[in-house]
Amino acid sequence: MDKVMASAALAVAGIPDGATVAVGGFGLCGIPSTLIAALLESGAQDLEIVSNNCGVDDWGLGILLRERRVRRVIASYVGENKEFARQYLAGELEVELTPQGTLAERLRAGGSGIPAFYTATGVGTQVADGGLPWRHDADGSVAVASPPKPTARFTVRGVEREFVLEHAITADVALVRAWKGDRAGNLVFRSSARNFNPLCAAAGRVAVAEVEHLVPTGTLDPDAVHLPGVFVDRVVELTPEQAADKRIEKRTVREAA
Structure with a gap:
């Protein structure tokens, strides 16, 4: 082709x-x-x-x-x-x-x-918890913020850790x-x-x-x-x-x- x-x-x-x-x-x-x-x-x-x-x-x-x-x-x-x-x-x-x-x-x-997949990157920050400013108002305030993302705990290599779901x-x-x-x-x-x-x-x-x-x-x-x-x-x-x-x-x- x-x-x-x-x-x-x-x-x-x-x-x-x-x-x-x-x-x-x-x-x-x-x-x-x-x-x-x-x-x-x-x-x-x-x-x-x-x-x-x-x-x-x-x-x-x-x-x-x-x-x-x-x-x-x-x-x-x-x-x-x-x-x-x-x-x-x-x-x-x-x-x-x-x-x-x-x-x-x-x-x-x-x-x-x-x-979707789970990753440890961003856990404990606004990446996972939400609140990152996506859009501002003209006065500088936050008009749209990122939503919180689901998290889950998994055991990887014998260590239990928290992971965040990313789409x-x-x-x-x-x-x-x-x-x-x-x-x-x-x-x-x-x-x-x-x-x-x-x-x-x-x-x-x-x-x-x-x-x-x-x-x-x-x-x-x-x-x-x-x-x-x-x-x-x-x-x-x-x-x-x-x-x-x-x-x-x-x-x-x-x-x-």
């Missing part, structure tokens, strides 16, 4: 207002920047975004925030994006902060058909970026750019992947494939310019001697 689309615009066409979109990346590493730009151009709004963070003010998911296309975010990190923090604190954006490992496992569970995350659409992919959607990621990408793709009902290098089906070593094509519905081949257009959040260099 050939899953290659003629353009990023066609690949994101049909994503409706109000959709839940899982987006791969960590900071600006491995983000599907071309698909995000195409989603902005599509006009979709009132989106719920599931991603580790929301890019920076002028790149990545930050451009959707800037244009007020995002209603709610599930993330583990708010830093590096001033507009994200401003909208959240001003009550313009709902944000469900979740521990980073828990976010990864919630996505993995969603992609695996597991509805899986699934998304209407997933946008991811891969280093290499074939026309059947089998994907290979490179180093740290893998990050949340495979998890997001598996958790999306429809997964769209932009790839830096498109190769014929059958040429990838099966042992090298990080995400099988069964999880991917649409593939977009990036131009050399798009593939090379990568940014970093902070550049730190030594002063010249």
Whole structure:
């Protein structure tokens, strides 16, 4: 099955207002920047975004925030994006902060058909007890707070501990970026750019992947494939310019001697 689309615009066409979109990346590493730009151009709004963070003010998911296309975010990190923090604190954006490992496992569970799981992470904190501010009022008070989550005690390795129940995350659409992919959607990621990408793709009902290098089906070593094509519905081949257009959040260099 050939899953290659003629353009990023066609690949994101049909994503409706109000959709839940899982987006791969960590900071600006491995983000599907071309698909995000195409989603902005599509006009979709009132989106719920599931991603580790929301890019920076002028790149990545930050451009959707800037244009007020995002209603709610599930993330583990708010830093590096001033507009994200401003909208959240001003009550313009709902944000469900979740521990980073828990976010990864919630996505993995969603992609695996597991509805929920217990974890020790967050026990004894507002993550489990509730009260984390999801949305503020304009005056800075808390308008919507996280609810308390069920807990239970289990004996693990001979020690009884308390665990908190976390629910899986699934998304209407997933946008991811891969280093290499074939026309059947089998994907290979490179180093740290893998990050949340495979998890997001598996958790999306429809997964769209932009790839830096498109190769014929059958040429990838099966042992090298990080995400099988069964999880991917649409593939977009990036131009050399798009593939090379990568940014970093902070550049730190030594002063010249």
